[in-house]
Amino acid sequence: MDVLLSGLKYTVEFSIIAIILMVIIGLIAALMRLSNFFLFRWIATVYVELFRSTPLLVQLFFIVLGLPAILPVNDWFGQRNYPVIATALTLALNEGAYVTEIIRAGILGIDRGQKEAAASIGMTKFQTMRYIVLPQAFKRMIPPMVNQAAQTIKDTSLLAPVGVVELLYKTEIVVSSTFASFKFYGVCAILYFIIIFAVSKTASYLERRFQVDKR
């Protein structure tokens, strides 16, 4: 049980880091996809398509286990650190591709008149994004973002095969030594359920409060 709980700790840590990173990556990539500069658009589109059309597990194997074979990444980040950094980053990049599309859709959903009104009082493009478009888009993005965050937490279970210690991996260790698979995988599932349930409940609570305050 202690082993499972320490796995739980890793799962939560990984999830938090990956979720924060995925939002940052998604925001940057979404703005790049919407930019007028073709190179930015192109880079962001390639990124999104690449990560959305290959399985996460393959991405993990490729980046965490494959890259060190062709690049001296272990020297750059350290033998022990590289897998951890690479795993968190791959997860964030993968989920970030979906977040990019969520944010992009949120931004595109804002009425063109809002942007024109902002331009008509002399706002720069940046100010228009910052003060007019993003605050309105943000509200629409909450529900799909929460889904994506829950997905990210679930996807941490895929980290097991690449050897980063987290909840499912810990469970596998326990299971292979005790053979009580039903019980332990069951506990593992329940722990995942608790985390994700808590996340979506908190989010829908926040969403409701947000709407009362800010209409």
Next chain:
Amino acid sequence: MINVKDLYKSFGKLEVLKGISNHIDEKEVVVVIGPSGSGKSTFLRCLNGLETATSGHIEIAGMELTHSKTKLHMLQQKVGMVFQQFNLFKHLTILENITIGPRKVLKRTKEESNALARELLKKVGLSGKEDSYPDELSGGQQQRVAIARALAMQPEVMLFDEPTSALDPEMVGEVLQVMKDLAREGMTMVVVTHEMGFAREVGDRVIFMDDGMIVEEGSPQDIFSNAQEERTKSFLAKIL
């Protein structure tokens, strides 16, 4: 104040403005009329850079609107615009709608901006609505807030694109009243509207546009009672 020379604008293959030239003086109130699709909105939107002209030359509020987009926002600070659909910022209160320009664009203090906004709200007859949100107001009230929002930037010119045509008839008067007050205070205004009463009362000049060109222009008296061009006459016959 405004100088337009050989203005052309196409959307893809569709040529919408076909060589517009005009000069508008300081404090002049110009009313633009014309059938749907004649390019009135496009003309107005070119004047404050919301659309980029295909070719031609525009000078407005002491600045040149060339084809490059640089410093466009500087020009837009001096040219106010009021839209048919109001376009108030939905997530901001009425007070914030008016203060966001002065605060974020002109970098005024909060106190200064709030005081200015309250003064403007009083002017458009909406004191007490500071903390409401746009969707709690009627169309006429929203449009008056939109005028206040534009005025908060202390523009040198105000452009109006059919400001009353999305309104219920009983709300048209209150918005026109605010615009008339503004005209009498000496604001330079270009107004696309079919409100002939407004044109007669405060308009210095009426421009009739058709098919991307200025067909005829003159004093309201000249245009409404003594139009020379066939196209003007037949258009007026339909709307009067």
